Amino acid sequence: MTFYRQQYRAPDFLCQKIELEINLDKKSTLVRNRMYFYPNPNSTQRAEEIVLNGEDISLEALRVNGKIIKSFSLQNNELRIKSASKLFLDPFQIEILSRCHPEQNSSLKGLYVSNNLMVTQCEAEGFRKITFSIDRPDIMSVFTVKLIALKKDYPILLSNGNLIDEENLANKMHSATWHDPFPKPSYLFALVAGNLACNEKEIICSNGEKKLLQVWADKGNIKKTTFCLDTLENAIHWDESRFGLKLDLDRFMIVAVDDFNMGAMENKGLNIFNSSAIYTDQNLSLDQDYVYTERIVGHEYFHNWTGNRVSCRDWFQLTLKEGLTVFRDQEFSSDRLSKQSGKDVRRINFVNSLRSSQFSEDAGPMAHPIRPDSYEAIDNFYTSTVYSKGAEVVRMIHTILGEDKFKHGMDLYFKRHDGCAVTCDDFVGAMQDASQIDLSQFMLWYSTPGTPILSIQENFDSKKNIYSLTLIQSNKLNHVSKKPDLHIPVKIKFISPNLKKPVCQNGISFNKEYILNITKKKTKIEFQQINAKPILSINRGFSAPIIIEYEQTQKDLLEQLAYEDDTFNTWDIIQRTYCLIILNKQKFGKKFLAILKKILLREDLDVGFRSTLFNLPTESFLAQKFDEYDPEALLKNIHFYKKQLAQLFELEWLKLFDAMNDGKKYDLTPDQINRRALKNKCLDMLLWCDIDQYEHLAIKQYFSADNMNDRWFALCPLVLQSSKNFEGVLDDFYHQYKNIDMLIDKWFSVQATQLPKGPDYIDQIKKLQAHPDFNIKNPNRANSLLSSFSYINTFAFHNLNGSGYQFWAKSVLTLDKINPQGASFLAKRGLDSGHWDKLHKQCFYNHIDELFKNKNMSKNLLEIVRLIQNIKRKNSL
Numbered sequence: 007m008t009f010y011r012q013q014y015r016a017p018d019f020l021c022q023k024i025e026l027e028i029n030l031d032k033k034s035t036l037v038r039n040r041m042y043f044y045p046n047p048n049s050t051q052r053a054e055e056i057v058l059n060g061e062d063i064s065l066e067a068l069r070v071n072g073k074i075i076k077s078f079s080l081q082n083n084e085l086r087i088k089s090a091s092k093l094f095l096d097p098f099q100i101e102i103l104s105r106c107h108p109e110q111n112s113s114l115k116g117l118y119v120s121n122n123l124m125v126t127q128c129e130a131e132g133f134r135k136i137t138f139s140i141d142r143p144d145i146m147s148v149f150t151v152k153l154i155a156l157k158k159d160y161p162i163l164l165s166n167g168n169l170i171d172e173e174n175l176a177n178k179m180h181s182a183t184w185h186d187p188f189p190k191p192s193y194l195f196a197l198v199a200g201n202l203a204c205n206e207k208e209i210i211c212s213n214g215e216k217k218l219l220q221v222w223a224d225k226g227n228i229k230k231t232t233f234c235l236d237t238l239e240n241a242i243h244w245d246e247s248r249f250g251l252k253l254d255l256d257r258f259m260i261v262a263v264d265d266f267n268m269g270a271m272e273n274k275g276l277n278i279f280n281s282s283a284i285y286t287d288q289n290l291s292l293d294q295d296y297v298y299t300e301r302i303v304g305h306e307y308f309h310n311w312t313g314n315r316v317s318c319r320d321w322f323q324l325t326l327k328e329g330l331t332v333f334r335d336q337e338f339s340s341d342r343l344s345k346q347s348g349k350d351v352r353r354i355n356f357v358n359s360l361r362s363s364q365f366s367e368d369a370g371p372m373a374h375p376i377r378p379d380s381y382e383a384i385d386n387f388y389t390s391t392v393y394s395k396g397a398e399v400v401r402m403i404h405t406i407l408g409e410d411k412f413k414h415g416m417d418l419y420f421k422r423h424d425g426c427a428v429t430c431d432d433f434v435g436a437m438q439d440a441s442q443i444d445l446s447q448f449m450l451w452y453s454t455p456g457t458p459i460l461s462i463q464e465n466f467d468s469k470k471n472i473y474s475l476t477l478i479q480s481n482k483l484n485h486v487s488k489k490p491d492l493h494i495p496v497k498i499k500f501i502s503p504n505l506k507k508p509v510c511q512n513g514i515s516f517n518k519e520y521i522l523n524i525t526k527k528k529t530k531i532e533f534q535q536i537n538a539k540p541i542l543s544i545n546r547g548f549s550a551p552i553i554i555e556y557e558q559t560q561k562d563l564l565e566q567l568a569y570e571d572d573t574f575n576t577w578d579i580i581q582r583t584y585c586l587i588i589l590n591k592q593k594f595g596k597k598f599l600a601i602l603k604k605i606l607l608r609e610d611l612d613v614g615f616r617s618t619l620f621n622l623p624t625e626s627f628l629a630q631k632f633d634e635y636d637p638e639a640l641l642k643n644i645h646f647y648k649k650q651l652a653q654l655f656e657l658e659w660l661k662l663f664d665a666m667n668d669g670k671k672y673d674l675t676p677d678q679i680n681r682r683a684l685k686n687k688c689l690d691m692l693l694w695c696d697i698d699q700y701e702h703l704a705i706k707q708y709f710s711a712d713n714m715n716d717r718w719f720a721l722c723p724l725v726l727q728s729s730k731n732f733e734g735v736l737d738d739f740y741h742q743y744k745n746i747d748m749l750i751d752k753w754f755s756v757q758a759t760q761l762p763k764g765p766d767y768i769d770q771i772k773k774l775q776a777h778p779d780f781n782i783k784n785p786n787r788a789n790s791l792l793s794s795f796s797y798i799n800t801f802a803f804h805n806l807n808g809s810g811y812q813f814w815a816k817s818v819l820t821l822d823k824i825n826p827q828g829a830s831f832l833a834k835r836g837l838d839s840g841h842w843d844k845l846h847k848q849c850f851y852n853h854i855d856e857l858f859k860n861k862n863m864s865k866n867l868l869e870i871v872r873l874i875q876n877i878k879r880k881n882s883l
């Protein structure tokens with residue numbers, strides 16, 4: 007069944023409050039649910055029946071206003087209750103007794119068991135697996151929740167809001183009652199029950215109020231939650247100072263759970279996290295893990311306002327909360343760094359991942375606007391488009407308005423909509439009204455799929471001394487639909503190094519950055535009496551998520567590089583030079599190499615920036631330049647150039663590797679993190695240069711490092727290229743860390759991405775799958791093998807004997823029986839197939855028949871498999 011955004015209808019009934027009493031038992035949990043409904047004054051019709059959602063739960067008793075009711079039907083996960091006479095015209099109460107079975111629930115939605123914990127995950131539609139309700143985000147109710155369980159097994163009982171009562175009961179049972187004063191949609195409900203330890207602190211907010219912050223985890227891991235707790239405090243202070251948004255509850259809790267499909271979930275006052283996202287310490291975490299933890303802890307906390315206090319009217323509006331909150335977590339992450347150069351490098355990393363994953367999604371069969379128009383399973387639309395492109399759209403509003411007006415817009419948004427479930431139009435409307443800047447054309451970003459292209463044409467007439475710049479916007483997905491043009495804010499600067507006198511024409515001064523608001527298909531800027539062609543620095547800081555088409559030779563790019571003063575653009579020009587060389591199989595020009603060397607060795611430059619310079623463009627970024635491409639050939643080509651760089655700068659790598667190895671004690675300052683990054687880049691390049699000659703450096707670092715980051719980046723290149731002695735190192739890693747789940751996940755993933763040595767490589771993967779530590783039911787473990795193999799190990803996955811494809815299809819189906827959400831994520835790999843060359847496409851479709859023949863798959867998976875079938879049809883295979 008397909009759902010359409012245009013078909014939205016206000017609910018017939020609203021629910022003022024929900025009282026739950028939950029008798030927790032992992033085999034069979036009894037839920038008493040009392041809901042206080044009233045007719046929606048904004049509903050257009052008088053409803054004769056009320057429809058409640060319920061999935062995989064059994065109904066035990068049903069009362070309306072205290073009376074047992076018989077006139078109901080229960081079919082297709084819908085409980086329909088007919089109104090007797092005028093029952094539903096006034097406020098009424100429905101009480102339902104139902105049962106669910108946490109231990110049997112492997113979907114990780116609703117109420118389920120993770121190790122010895124009972125936990126919930128309700129976004130998007132998991133609440134209906136716990137009890138019957140109108141399970142949609144525009145019904146916001148005040149929840150009171152009484153949890154009852156055996157005290158010995160479940161000494162800690164947590165839910166949303168504030169703890170109002172605790173009791174010891176007969177039969178060694180006990181109860182805890184929680185009340186959340188803020189109305190919320192059912193997807194934000196949560197409970198956790200189990201034996202947990204707590205890491206807590208009290209903080210004082212700017213208005214003097216005391217708040218209790220708690221991180222809950224199992225006893226063995228509680229020490230690894232201190233960074234998380236500190237980050238939570240930082241996030242709270244940041245949101246107060248940057249946006250004036252205060253923590254509204256007396257206590258705020260985070261719980262670590264081992265089996266969790268996503269990174270984390272923002273349930274009101276009770277965030278639930280995948281434990282891998284919050285456990286950090288020196289002997290466990292990579293430097294990048296800390297950045298991730300900081301962002302995700304910030305992200306879930308920031309949802310407290312952008313998502314929870316103001317929620318989404320329907321799931322099509324998902325980007326309303328996600329785009330805005332990703333923007334906020336990126337800003338938080340950047341504001342934590344004091345140096346501008348550090349912030350610039352972070353921006354480069356965000357953009358690099360956007361251009362690799364979101365741009366390719368936006369060019370493939372899953373392309374959708376940040377606010378989709380239709381879906382079958384909403385779980386499939388938690389995409390990088392909704393999240394990352396959504397954040398870029400909010401960032402553009404910030405660029406157009408500026409910080410002050412953007413903040414006024416945020417203030418107005420909360421003033422108007424606090425406690426409501428609203429739409430993206432409401433958000434942009436508040437921004438527009440607060441700033442008095444017309445955003446009506448900008449709104450088209452919410453309905454336009456595909457990455458916009460901006461083509462650049464420059465002309466300099468040296469006789470007439472006229473320079474003109476023409477910018478033309480287009481969108482590959484718009485040819486047919488002829489959508490109107492977008493409003494694109496582009497930061498631009500005309501750099502004129504040989505300026506004889508200051509130039510200011512058409513309100514534009516040279517050598518000064520300004521924002522060009524492009525609103526038409528064609529924009530032309532002309533300057534007269536110019537004695538030399540200026541250098542064009544465009545889309546500075548990646549101000550708009552677009553593709554710039556700018557025909558430049560290696561020589562042009564290098565000339566631009568000499569004068570470019572924007573850090574992002576400097577990095578991007580180097581990336582564009584790499585693209586040009588790799589795609590046209592050119593040689594590295596001498597001048598280019600000289601510039602690279604100069605930047606690499608420049609001690610006054612940010613060390614983090616220097617270490618990003620030699621990251622060649624990713625496969626998926628390069629693939630976007632082709633209609634069809636041979637994945638194996640492309641990666642071989644990238645490796646060829648990487649090896650060349652490795653060999654050309656061998657002496658520099660050696661020199662810098664020593665220089666960065668300063669023997670200082672491990673710490674987490676940006677300076678130390680950057681030095682480690684550059685050091686490990688050098689090590690990686692040395693191993694690419696000559697694995698036999700330099701293996702000993704990596705082995706030495708692995709055994710002598712005092713932190714996991716250095717140990718890991720010594721191990722990875724050894725395994726990836728199967729160095730002579732990699733097996734000993736890998737075994738050591740396993741034996742040292744076999745009791746630490748997060749590290750064993752890494753152990754699986756590094757082997758799943760190893761470059762294959764022969765056609766039987768798949769047997770190695772199957773051997774790992776049969777390893778006693780492999781557990782397909784745990785999403786982190788399943789991903790560490792199956793996703794790493796399918797998404798990262800290009801040569802093995804695409805092997806033309808078909809074994810990789812076949813393995814993938816089988817894995818998707820196996821996973822679907824256990825965890826449909828995980829299965830459809832893995833299945834999305836097949837959506838790229840339309841983009842592969844004929845040989846790989848053919849081979850792929852020859853080996854995945856099993857997937858097409860299966861009649862018994864989840865709706866999550868079915869939606870993706872249909873898209874894959876469409877590709878097959880389109881390619882007449």
Ligand SMILES: [Zn+2]
Pocket residue numbers: 272305309327328331
């Ligand atoms: Zn989120």
